[in-house]
Amino acid sequence: MEQYDIVIIGGGPAGLAAAIGAKEEGIDNIIILERENCLGGILGQCIHNGFGLHTFKEELTGPEYADRYIQKVIDLKIPYKLNTMVLNMDSDKNITAVNELDGSLEIKAKAVILAMGCRERPRGAINIPGSRCAGIYTAGVAQKYVNIDGYMPGKEVVILGSGDIGLIMARRMTLEGAKVRAVVELMPYSGGLKRNIVQCLDDFGIPLLLSHTITNIYGKDRLEGVMIAKVDENLLPIKESEEYIPCDTLLLSVGLIPENELSGKANVQLSSVTGGPEVNESFQTNVDGIFACGNVLHVHDLVDFVSEESLSAGKSAAKYVKGQMYENRIEIMAESGVRYTVPKYVNLDIIDKNLNIRFRVGNVYRDNYVSIYFDEERVIHLRKRILTPGEMETVKLSNALLKQHPACKRVTVKVEGE
Amino acid sequence: MTEKREIICIGCPIGCMLEVSMEYNEVEVVKGYSCIKGKNYALKECTNPTRIVTSSVKVINGELNVVSVKTESDIPKDKIADCIRELRGLEVEAPVKSGDIIIKGVAGTTCNIIATKSIEKVL
Numbered sequence: 001m002e003q004y005d006i007v008i009i010g011g012g013p014a015g016l017a018a019a020i021g022a023k024e025e026g027i028d029n030i031i032i033l034e035r036e037n038c039l040g041g042i043l044g045q046c047i048h049n050g051f052g053l054h055t056f057k058e059e060l061t062g063p064e065y066a067d068r069y070i071q072k073v074i075d076l077k078i079p080y081k082l083n084t085m086v087l088n089m090d091s092d093k094n095i096t097a098v099n100e101l102d103g104s105l106e107i108k109a110k111a112v113i114l115a116m117g118c119r120e121r122p123r124g125a126i127n128i129p130g131s132r133c134a135g136i137y138t139a140g141v142a143q144k145y146v147n148i149d150g151y152m153p154g155k156e157v158v159i160l161g162s163g164d165i166g167l168i169m170a171r172r173m174t175l176e177g178a179k180v181r182a183v184v185e186l187m188p189y190s191g192g193l194k195r196n197i198v199q200c201l202d203d204f205g206i207p208l209l210l211s212h213t214i215t216n217i218y219g220k221d222r223l224e225g226v227m228i229a230k231v232d233e234n235l236l237p238i239k240e241s242e243e244y245i246p247c248d249t250l251l252l253s254v255g256l257i258p259e260n261e262l263s264g265k266a267n268v269q270l271s272s273v274t275g276g277p278e279v280n281e282s283f284q285t286n287v288d289g290i291f292a293c294g295n296v297l298h299v300h301d302l303v304d305f306v307s308e309e310s311l312s313a314g315k316s317a318a319k320y321v322k323g324q325m326y327e328n329r330i331e332i333m334a335e336s337g338v339r340y341t342v343p344k345y346v347n348l349d350i351i352d353k354n355l356n357i358r359f360r361v362g363n364v365y366r367d368n369y370v371s372i373y374f375d376e377e378r379v380i381h382l383r384k385r386i387l388t389p390g391e392m393e394t395v396k397l398s399n400a401l402l403k404q405h406p407a408c409k410r411v412t413v414k415v416e417g418e
Numbered sequence: 419m420t421e422k423r424e425i426i427c428i429g430c431p432i433g434c435m436l437e438v439s440m441e442y443n444e445v446e447v448v449k450g451y452s453c454i455k456g457k458n459y460a461l462k463e464c465t466n467p468t469r470i471v472t473s474s475v476k477v478i479n480g481e482l483n484v485v486s487v488k489t490e491s492d493i494p495k496d497k498i499a500d501c502i503r504e505l506r507g508l509e510v511e512a513p514v515k516s517g518d519i520i521i522k523g524v525a526g527t528t529c530n531i532i533a534t535k536s537i538e539k540v541l
Contacts, residue, residue, distance in 0.1 A: 047486035047534065049470045061472055063486055063535040067516060147474055150483035175473055175502050195428040199469060202426075203495065385452070 005029040005321045006314075007095055007109040009086050009262065012041020013303050014294020014310040015115035016069040019078045021314025022113070027321055031107075032073070032080035033097055039073065039080060040066030041117060042140070043303065045147045048168055050195070054304035065303060089266045091287050111289045111317040114263055114277065115310065118295040120165075121255040128160075130217025133224075139165040139253040143172065152176055154249025158226050159183045160214050162190040162197075163390075164301070166253025171200035173251075180204070181245050184212045184228055186235060189364055191390045193301065213237055214250075223248050256299045266290060273340040274298040280345040281355055283313035284326045291317045298342050298358070301392055305358070326350070330410055337361050337368075337387075337415030346411060348402050355397040357413060361387045365415055370395060373412040374405045387415060420446065425463055429455035436460045468492035471501050472534070475520055480512030480537040487520050490530045500525035512539040 005027050008015045011034030019032050038044065043051070046062030053059060056068070073080070084099040095107040120138040135154055137145075142153045143165065155178050159166045162185040170180045183201060188211045190197055201208050209228065215237050216227040230241035258276035260268070268277045269286040276297040277285040284291050293313035294306045320326065328345035341359045348355075357372070365387040372380035372395060379401060387393065395413070420441055427434040438460050439447040448460040462468075470492050474484040493501060501524050510520060514537045521531040 044535070047474060047488075048472045049488060059470065061486060061488055061534040064516065067536075147484065147486060148482060150474065150476060177506075194426060194433045198426060198428045203469070203498070 001106045001108055003029075003108045004031050004110070006031075006111045006113060006317050007093075007107060008032045008113045008115055008314075009089075009095075010034065010041070010115035010117055010294075010296070011036075011039040011080055011082075012115065012117050012294065013043060013066065013069065013306045014117065014296065014313075015041070015113070016066075016073055017307040017310035018113045018115055018291075018293055018314035018317070019080075020069070020072055020076065021311040022318040023076045023078055023314075025315045025318030027318040030078055032078065033084045033086055033095075034080060034082050035085045037082050039070045039082070045140075045144050046168075047147045048172075051303055054302065055307055062303075069307070086262060089262050091266045091268075091290075093266075093289055109289075110321050111291065112266075113310075113313060113317050114260075114268070114285075114290065114292040114296050115294050116259045116262065116296045118256040118258045118299050120252070121257055123252060126252075126254050128214050128217060130226075131219055133217070133219035133222055135219065135223030135248050136217070136250045136252070139163075139169045139251045142249075142251050143169055146172055146176060152178065153251075154178065154223075154247075156181060156247040157249045157251060158214075158228075158245055158247045159251045159253060161185065161253035161255070162192050162208060162210075163253045163255065164192040164196050166251065167192045167196040167200040169251055169253070170206050171204060174204045174206065178249070180206045181247055182207045182209050182228070184209050184214060186213045186231060187211070189388065189390075193390070215242060217250065218244075223250055226250060256295065258296045258299065260296060263290075263292070263296075268292075271298075271340060271344065273334075274342075276342075278344040279342065280326055280328050281343045281347060281351055282316035282319075282326045283309070283343070284316065284320070286328070288325075289317075289320055291320075298340070298360075301390070305392070305394075309358075324350075330408065332357065333410060333412040334359060335412055335414045337363060337365060338413045339389075341413050348406065348408060351399065351402055353399055355402060357395045357397065357411075359393055359395075359413055360389055360391075361393070361415055362389060364388050369416045369418065371414045371416050372397070373410075373414070374408040375410055377405075379405070381416075423464060425460060427451060427456040427459050429453070429459055438464050440464060467495040469495050469498060471498055473502060473505050475505060475533075476509045477514060477537050478509055478511050479539055479541075480514065481540050482537055485510065485514045485520075485537045486534045487531050488534050489524060490532050493525065493527050493529050497525040497527060501531075505531065512537050 043062035043066035051065040088096040093109040225246040229237040277292040293310040329347035
C-alpha cells in the first residue's frame with residue numbers, strides 16, 4: 001500500500017494545474033496518475049492556436065500551452081506515473097491502479113482530485129439510423145489520427161455538429177487535402193465560437209447547414225454517403241427536404257460528457273445536467289476530501305478557465321490535508337434560463353477572495369440581464385447583449401459583497417428580461 | 419467604384435454583421451458594428467486579412483510520426499494555400515525541439531514555420 005497526501009487522477013490541463021496549486025500551498029507528497037504515455041492530455045492533439053489568451057496574454061497552440069504547465073510540474077519536482085490506469089476508488093480514498101512497471105497498485109490518499117476530463121458523445125448516443133459501416137468517427141478521434149498518428153481518416157467528409165472540435169476538424173481535414181462537403185447542425189445556431197466559424201469554415205468556403213440533420217447513413221463496408229434534411233421548429237426532419245451527399249467519412253462533433261465512471265464508484269454525487277460532480281466553492285464533492293476540476297466537473301470552452309479553476313481546487317485540497325474542513329452550507333439555485341451553476345453549494349464564511357459562479361444558459365437570449373439574488377434581494381444585475389448555450393458565463397462576486405450578507409440562506413442565479 | 423462587402427465580426431459572441439463599403443481597395447464606411455473592436459476588425463479584414471497557420475509535418479525516427487508546426491506570426495490570408503503546399507511532403511529528422519525552425523521564410527514571406535512540440539528520437 002502506497003500512501004500519498006494528494007492523488008490527482010488525470011495529467012491533462014486540470015490535473016497539471018491542480019498539482020501546481022497543491023504544491024504551492026505546501027503539500028509535497030503528491031502524485032499524478034495519467035493513463036496516456038505523456039502529460040498534457042488532449043492539448044497534445046489540439047495543434048491549432050488560440051490557447052492561453054487569458055492566462056499568458058498570447059496565442060499559443062495546444063502543445064505549447066501544455067508545455068508551460070508540464071515544465072512547471074517538472075520544475076516543482078511533482079511526481080507522476082504515466083501509462084497508469086486507475087481502475088477503482090472508494091469513498092475512503094483507497095485507489096487501485098495498474099501499469100506495466102508496478103503491476104497492480106494499492107494507494108491510500110488523504111485527498112483525491114478528480115481531473116479525468118471528458119469524452120465525446122458517440123454515434124450510439126444520438127440514434128442516427130443507417131448502416132454500421134467504417135468511416136464514421138468522433139471528431140476528436142479523427143483529430144488524433146491526423147495530428148498525432150499522421151494519417152488521414154478519409155477524403156470526402158461530412159461533419160455532424162458545429163461544436164468547436166467539428167469546426168477545427170473541418171479546417172484541418174481541408175488543409176490535409178480532404179474535401180469537406182458540409183457541416184450539418186441540428187440547432188438554428190452554432191455551438192462553436194464565432195472566430196472558428198469565420199476562420200475554419202468561411203475561409204475555406206465550407207457550408208454550415210443550420211437546422212439540418214442526418215437522417216440516414218449508407219454504405220456496406222465503407223461509408224458511401226449520408227442523407228441530410230432540414231428540421232422543423234420541433235427539430236424533427238422534414239421528409240421533402242431530404243438531400244443525398246456522397247462522402248467516405250462522417251465526423252461527429254455532437255457534445256462532450258464528463259468522464260465520471262470512477263466518481264460513481266466512490267459515491268460522488270453527479271449533476272443530472274452537467275454529468276459532473278456537484279461541488280462547493282472549494283471544489284469539494286459530497287465526499288469529504290474528494291475534489292473535482294476541469295472538464296470532469298463541467299465542459300469548458302477555454303482551457304484558460306480549466307487551469308484557473310484547477311489551481312484553486314488544488315489549493316483547496318492542500319488546505320483539507322492540513323485540517324481545513326468544507327461543508328455545503330447553502331445551495332445556489334439555477335433558475336429561468338440558467339441550466340446549472342458551478343459551484344452548486346457555497347459556504348460564504350470561508351471565501352477569502354472573490355467567488356466565481358460559472359454557468360450556462362439553455363437558449364439564445366438577446367439584451368437580457370443576468371441576476372443574482374441573495375435570498376429575496378437582487379445583488380447583481382448585469383446587462384448582457386447576448387447569452388448563448390455555447391458560451392460559458394462567469395459572474396464574480398466580490399468578497400465585500402459576500403461579507404454584507406452573512407445570514408444569507410439561498411443564492412439564486414437567473415436570466416431576466418429586465 | 420464602390421464595392422460592398424458583408425462580414426461577421428469575430429470580436430465577441432454577438433457576431434455583428436458588418437457592412438463595409440470599399441472604394442479602390444480602401445475602406446470608406448463600416449456599418450453595423452456595436453463597439454470599436456468591430457470597426458477595427460472590418461478595417462483589417464477588408465484591407466489586410468491575416469491568419470496564423472497551424473499544421474503538421476512528417477518526422478523520421480521520432481517517437482511520433484508527425485510534429486505540429488505553426489507560422490511564427492500571422493501571414494496574409496491569400497498565402498495560406500502556398501504555405502500548406504510547401505509543408506506537404508516535407509519530412510524532418512528527429513529529434514525536434516519546440517521552437518525549431520522547420521521552414522525559413524514560408525510562401526515568399528519573412529515568416530518562419532516553427533515546431534510547436536518536441537519529438538524525441540527513437541532508435
